[in-house]
Structure formats: C-alpha cells, structure tokens
Amino acid sequence: MKNFDFAERLANLYEKISAEEVDALLITKTPNVTYFSGFRGDSSALFIGENFRKLITDARYTEQAQNEAKNFQIVKQEEGLHKKIVEELKASGCKKIGIEGLVMTVAQQDYILKNFEGVELKSIALDDLRQVKDAAEIFCIEKACEIADRAFEKILDFIKPDISEIDVAAELEYFMRKLGSERAAFTTIVASGWRGSLPHGIATDKKIQAGDFVTMDFGATFNGYHSDITRTICVGKASDDRKKIYNAVLAAQIYGLEVITAGKGGKDIDAAVRKNLEDAGYGKFFVHGLGHGVGLEIHEEPRLSKLSKTEKLLPNMIVTDEPGIYIENFGGVRIEDTVLVTNSAAQPLTRSPKHLIEL
DSSP: OOOOOHHHHHHHHHHHHHHHTOSEEEEOOHHHHHHHHOOOOSSOEEEEETTEEEEEEOTTTHHHHHHHOTTSEEEEOSSOHHHHHHHHHHHHTOOEEEEOTTTSOHHHHHHHHHHSTTOEEEEOOOGGGGSBOOHHHHHHHHHHHHHHHHHHHHHTTTOOTTOBHHHHHHHHHHHHHHTTOSSOSSOOEEEEGGGGGOTTOBOOSOBOOTTOEEEEEEOOEETTEEOOEEEEEESSOOOHHHHHHHHHHHHHHHHHHHHOOTTOOHHHHHHHHHHHHHHTTOGGGOOSOSEEEOSSSSSEEEEESTTOOOSOOOTTBEEEEOOEEEETTTEEEEOBEEEEOOSSSOEESOOOOOSOOBO
16 A cells, blocks of 8 residues: 655645645644544644644544654643643744634634634635545545445345344444444445435334335445445345336436546536436436545535536546435435546446346
C-alpha cells in the first residue's frame, strides 16, 4: 500500500489559508482531522498557522496521536477541548481564524468569542479538498469494496424463507468483519417484500418470504475508508412484473456507468439517468439522487442529484451509481456500485454480479 501524501494535503491547506485571508485554521470535523494529520481519534482539533501545526487531544489519545500525526505537535488538554483551543488561539497571536462553520456548533463558536475578545471567526469549507482521491485512498476504498463483494457472495448461501432481515444484516456485518472490515460503513439496510419501497429500510424482525425481493445496502471500512454497495435479489422465482422493474433499474444503473465521466456536472448526470427511468415508465418512483461521494465519510461531496453543486467531475473522484424504483405496497429495487471517475466510463470498484439472482 502506498503512503498517504500528507505533504501535498498540507500544501493545499496552506493555499486555502492564503486564499481565505485568515491567520490560521481551526479544524474540528473528525474526517478532516484525519485527512490532514493521519490521526484517527475523535474529540480533537487541528490548529494550523504559518509557523505551527498543533493537534489538540486528551490523554486517551496522546500516545496514538504521536504515532499517527507525525507532522503535528501534540497538545494535551485536561480541562476541556474548547478551553484548550481558546488558550492556543490566544497564545498564537492570530486574530482571524478560519473555522468549519458547517460543523462547529453555535455554542462552541459563542464560547470562543466570549473567551477571546477581539478574535474574528470566518467559516471556511474544507471538504472540497478531499474530493479527488490519491493512490493510497483509492487502494483503501478498493479493499473495502473487495470485502463487501466477498460478503455478498457468502450471504447468498444464508438467505432463505423465514430468515429475518436482522439475521441477514448481522451475518453480512459478521462476514465483513471476518474478512477484514474495521466496522460496518453505515447501518446495514435489509428491506424485503413490501418494505423494499423504503429506500433506507433498516433491517427489522420481518421474516423473508418466498417470492420477496430483498434489497441489501451495506459497506465495509478499510483503514478508515468506506465502500457502498446495494444488490437486490429474489427469494425464489421472480414474477414478470418484478423482473420488469428489476431490468429497468439494471439498465439505468449500467447507463449511469457510461454517463458518469470526468467533465460532466452532478445535475446533468443525475438528469440523464433519471430520464432513462422516465422513458421506461418509472420516473416518479425514483425518489433520491443518483449518487454521492465516498471516502472517509460514507456520504460526502461530490453529489449526483438535482441539487448538486458540482459543476464537473474530475478524474479519481469516487462516487456511487445507485438508481432505484420504490413502489408503496409493492416493494422496490436498487442496484448500487462504488465507482471511480475517469475520462471515459466510470470504473466499478464493487464487482458483485448485477443480473437478477433468484435463490
């Protein structure tokens, strides 16, 4: 595995400090703390200026931080994170501080302003610096995808009538852990029969019945990076109307791989795949965006949706391609891959079979 390029990440961060015209940056969002420092604990912060780089954490993490955040001075707090943050802000001499306004609470901002007279806080977005993945990140996401693929192969031998959705979710997560996943990437979705109309139908004690579609949306975590895959299978033979719906989603998902290319905007990509389902007669049943970025967070930028702010994708972004059809009192189908953006067709990193599987 290649090492993460922290030198380049920090260089991009210093460019951001200059462009935003602030004296220093206070980073409190955990995935961004990890991205810029390598430290994987929580309840911590980075404070970065022209002549200093500090990681503020507590006694639970000081030894870990020394091993993981080689480019940072480790500052131990003992009386509260934000009290120590204020002390470090004052000691730095910096007056204009960039903060992550989308994640820092109003109460936290008020605390800093109340206890550091004259400081100016400016909200700055940093997530965009994580959108294009480097070689080490792609490797980690590929490993997470491989784990999820292998778990899907194993779960096919487990699913049968009268098995509960919770049992399927538990087995999937067990398989992934045994195969090397640090944890489930998110709360595993298993929705069978009529519950398939719930896009985020978290597993329940409902028993799977013969003839049910079973939608499984799950992912693994490797070295902090996630995978995201959805497959829908049928327990027993699928009826003709279920086959028709499945094939419409499959066609749209495969078309999505062709449309997701560097240079195209998130709204345009979503619209193209949405029209594909509309032409098949199912447009009103596709109720969410086509996809989202995947990395240190399971849902991150860029987005592929009606509300996307991404004007054009870039090579080595990683997103999902996940059209679905959801019909109340009937059920639903979703097929999803984690994919690598290239200058041509998107490259699926999840490779489990997508043809209709009838168990």
